[in-house]
Amino acid sequence: MLKGKRVIVTGASSGIGEQMAYHLAKMGSHILITARTEEKLKKVVAQCTHLGAASAHYIAGSMDNLTFAKQVVHKAENLFGGLDMLILNHIGHTYFGYFDGNVDHVRDLLKINFLSYATMTVAALPMLKISNGNIVVVSSVAGKIGLPLTVPYSTTKFALDGFFSSLRMEFIQQKTNVSITLCIISYIDTDSALKTVSGVIQQPAAPKEECALEIIKGGFLRKREVYYQYHATKIPLLLRDWAPEILQSLLLMNYNMDNFQRKEV
Numbered sequence: 100m101l102k103g104k105r106v107i108v109t110g111a112s113s114g115i116g117e118q119m120a121y122h123l124a125k126m127g128s129h130i131l132i133t134a135r136t137e138e139k140l141k142k143v144v145a146q147c148t149h150l151g152a153a154s155a156h157y158i159a160g161s162m163d164n165l166t167f168a169k170q171v172v173h174k175a176e177n178l179f180g181g182l183d184m185l186i187l188n189h190i191g192h193t194y195f196g197y198f199d200g201n202v203d204h205v206r207d208l209l210k211i212n213f214l215s216y217a218t219m220t221v222a223a224l225p226m227l228k229i230s231n232g233n234i235v236v237v238s239s240v241a242g243k244i245g246l247p248l249t250v251p252y253s254t255t256k257f258a259l260d261g262f263f264s265s266l267r268m269e270f271i272q273q274k275t276n277v278s279i280t281l282c283i284i285s286y287i288d289t290d291s292a293l294k295t296v297s298g299v300i301q302q303p304a305a306p307k308e309e310c311a312l313e314i315i316k317g318g319f320l321r322k323r324e325v326y327y328q329y330h331a332t333k334i335p336l337l338l339r340d341w342a343p344e345i346l347q348s349l350l351l352m353n354y355n356m357d358n359f360q361r362k363e364v
């Protein structure tokens with residue numbers, strides 16, 4: 100579906116982002132990936148080339164630097180002469196634990212998980228307007244429903260919903276033919292998530308390879324939102340506004356706090 104298309108994937112040195120890069124490579128896309136760790140990015144690029152990417156490139160840096168966020172988009176412009184799909188997926192480090200009162204951390208995480216997404220969107224918009232392209236934003240159940248142990252993270256994911264859902268409405272009014280797909284994702288078996296929550300979260304983790312493909316498909320099909328896995332995201336969301344107390348009880352049953360220890364993610 101994305102043969103020859105020009106795609107940026109952020110947070111692609113590991114986890115779901117890495118798997119998205121491999122799917123895009125198999126589809127024959129031109130890919131620019133980014134994250135902080137150059138050694139990992141080099142390996143992912145080599146694998147993408149092996150899998151059949153039309154071309155594969157990387158740029159290493161941290162999204163706490165908004166100048167770097169713009170540079171990523173400019174690199175795509177220089178390499179590809181345009182852009183068809185912007186996949187925003189990276190997240191900064193946080194903790195899995197009760198809110199510790201550190202508001203500075205919330206502000207720093209907002210910069211990485213939210214402001215860099217907005218910055219890259221603004222920089223990429225002229226190219227995406229020309230290609231009638233797609234913006235894909237990877238969020239979480241924790242960006243739609245308040246959950247315990249993820250206060251700073253959840254804050255940043257709710258911010259994405261506010262920004263991108265409003266922007267989507269403006270695009271419709273202004274007849275801007277750029278799609279925005281917000282991806283509502285449940286618990287996925289990436290190394291970082293398993294290391295952080297296994298033992299505490301009772302539900303099984305869904306496979307990252309399938310999750311990555313559903314995100315790409317949703318973006319290509321210009322869906323408003325992607326729900327993965329459907330039952331673990333859409334049903335809680337339906338309950339959210341109609342039976343919030345029932346949802347609260349169901350969600351809390353999912354947590355085994357006997358095994359809980361605060362972890363850095």
Ligand SMILES: NC(=O)C1=CN([C@@H]2O[C@H](COP(=O)(O)OP(=O)(O)OC[C@H]3O[C@@H](n4cnc5c(N)ncnc54)[C@H](OP(=O)(O)O)[C@@H]3O)[C@@H](O)[C@H]2O)C=CC1
Pocket residue numbers: 109110111112113114115116133134135136137139160161162163187188189190191192211237238239240284285286287288289290291292
């Ligand atoms: N796994 C899960 O259970 C769920 C995940 N999600 C969402 O899916 C997405 C991917 O998550 P997942 O694959 O698990 O995460 P990973 O921890 O596996 O990957 C995170 C990526 O972000 C990069 N990154 C970290 N810090 C920075 C930074 N400061 N600047 C730039 N890049 C950075 C990491 O690379 P490096 O360290 O090299 O910079 C890595 O490539 C996220 O948006 C997450 O919110 C949503 C719901 C559930």
Ligand SMILES: C[C@H](CCC(=O)NCCS(=O)(=O)O)[C@H]1CC[C@H]2[C@@H]3C(=O)C[C@@H]4C[C@H](O)CC[C@]4(C)[C@H]3CC[C@]12C
Pocket residue numbers: 195238239240241246249252284285286289291292295296300302330331332334335349350353364
């Ligand atoms: C366990 C959470 C999902 C709970 C839920 O909604 N269940 C619904 C099914 S039910 O109605 O039958 O109960 C997980 C949802 C999102 C996860 C978090 C996430 O978004 C990614 C984080 C980033 C990092 O990689 C570490 C793990 C995460 C904190 C991760 C933890 C598990 C979730 C909260």
